Amino acid sequence: MKRFGDRLKAARAASGLSQRALGVKAGVTGTSIKYWEDGTTDPENIRNAALQAAADALGVTVAYLKTGKGSGGYAGPAASRHAVKDETRLIPILSHAQAGEWPRGQGSSKYDGLRPLVIGGELAERLSQFAFALEIQDEAMLSEFRPGDIVIVDPSTPPLPGDFVVAKLDSDTSAIFLKYRPRGIDPTNQPVFELAPLNEDFDIIRVSADNPGRVIGTMMEHRRHRRR
Structure with a gap:
């Protein structure tokens, strides 16, 4: 041939x-x-x-x-x-702004023009077709997560208390990456939860009927490049 x-x-x-x-x-x-x-x-x-x-x-x-x-x-x-x-596969690396606009149910193969990240081994088998990576761009999660770090996120995995999640407030166009804290149900039977930073210089965000938002996906893995 x-x-x-x-x-x-x-x-x-x-x-x-x-x-x-x-x-x-x-x-x-x-x-x-x-x-x-x-x-x-x-x-x-x-x-x-x-x-x-x-x-x-x-x-x-x-x-x-x-x-x-x-x-x-x-x-x-x-x-x-x-x-x-x-299995080896590719998922897109998104910015906070791109993650905020990422359509619900968007398959990870639909990302021509975006940067790819190679995923292999057991993680590649566990991730759903909707998984993506997020490049951290702020200091809200210092010192565990630094700008430039990559987190791998799966929208098909529901968060548990204490998980790190990518979320979006209805009042903002960009996604945020914070710690998930469920806080029960409001009178209209809608979930209430907090999005908590690890950096004490940033405020805790309460998501409720008064400040609506949603969890986009749950962090599955954290990757950090060596810094000199």
Whole structure:
């Protein structure tokens, strides 16, 4: 097979994945995978992270897909099945403003143009299709969470008392990241809860009928890069 698209198609067939299923793992649409395979999209124009995620899902190397050679070459159906078990996928990294506008029920594969984050192992299997990452942009959660840190959030996981959550007030367009404290039910049977900062210089926010808002998702993992 001389073409990138032919090698990709053969590896996908060996893995038993549809174009749509491979697209979910690579963080692109099934149509994008079709364009990769039929040559409409030049492989040099494919995002590195998306191509790597596709290769991992298929049990092959990026070098094999691009050249037909490379370490390990085509790993075959058995390795492809192992790669699916050790699932790797992409989720979008959102700003506070983007998280506040993120539609309810928005799948994490619908994020062309946004920065991707590679998720693997057991976490990738646990996260729902609606998961996303948030880049911390304020100091409300110092010293545990610092600006530039990444938290992985799943809207399908209901928060428990003390969990860290991404939430949004109806009066604001941006999301906030704070600690969740349920405070019972109001007279209209609506939940009341507090959003508490770890930094004492920031105020506790009470969400109720007088200050409506909602929890967007619950933090599943915290990532921090080393700072010199």
